[in-house]
Amino acid sequence: MVQEATLKLTVNDLTAGYGKAQVLFGLGLEVAEGELVALLGANGAGKTTALRTVSGLLRPWAGSVDLDGQSLLGFSAARRARLGLGHVPEGRQLFSLMSVEENLLLGAAFLAWSGKSDQLERIYALFPRLAERRGQMAGTLSGGEQQMLAIGRALMGKPRILMVDEPSLGLSPKLAEEVLSTLSQVKKEGVGVLLVEQNVALSLEVADRGYVVEHGRVVLQGSAKELASDEGVQKAYLAL
């Protein structure tokens, strides 16, 4: 039997910034399908900027972003999404006056109708709470439900690599755990997940590997277990 090769996102030597202010200084990382990778770092280290540059919302100054060996440079965010790169931005950006289902369908605008209904069923199986609330306006959902909807909407486009920015922001510890555990399930379905998360302890619980970013570059990388037991990581991010 021929096995389908694992697809990989590869970022090398990425530099980017805003105006004259440089934020990324040669950042590199890799995420393969079926693994959950955490991007850790202090406020302002450049994690959100890295995700925005990879997803095509921000143009890099230099460096490469490849999906399965194909360069994505110059491709719009929409084209990158069609090639399998999903992005759940910080702040969720839902349409609050539209229903849960309408928001989900927007994430699959480029799929044929039969594909959309299959995808809806998949998302409702992953997030039963969204299934119960499919007709409810997005703006009236709880914070945790809104985060699930934002993740569900990105999954509607059938990404093979999904980047998620600060999913636990503003959530109670219990809900944060619930949202991150759904990302583990997404990973088990074979999607590669790149997770930016302030809650380092929680993200290292669900991640396979991680990168620590300081001043726009990776200063440490390793398995989640190695990072959780690293003295520097413990002091800086785990308050141990």
Ligand SMILES: Nc1ncnc2c1ncn2[C@@H]1O[C@H](COP(=O)(O)OP(=O)(O)OP(=O)(O)O)[C@@H](O)[C@H]1O
């Ligand atoms: N649109 C923008 N215009 C100008 N500067 C920006 C913009 N967005 C971010 N920055 C700056 O870029 C730097 C990196 O920000 P970024 O949001 O990437 O960091 P981060 O690691 O995600 O931090 P946080 O966890 O606080 O979101 C910060 O100094 C920030 O002020």
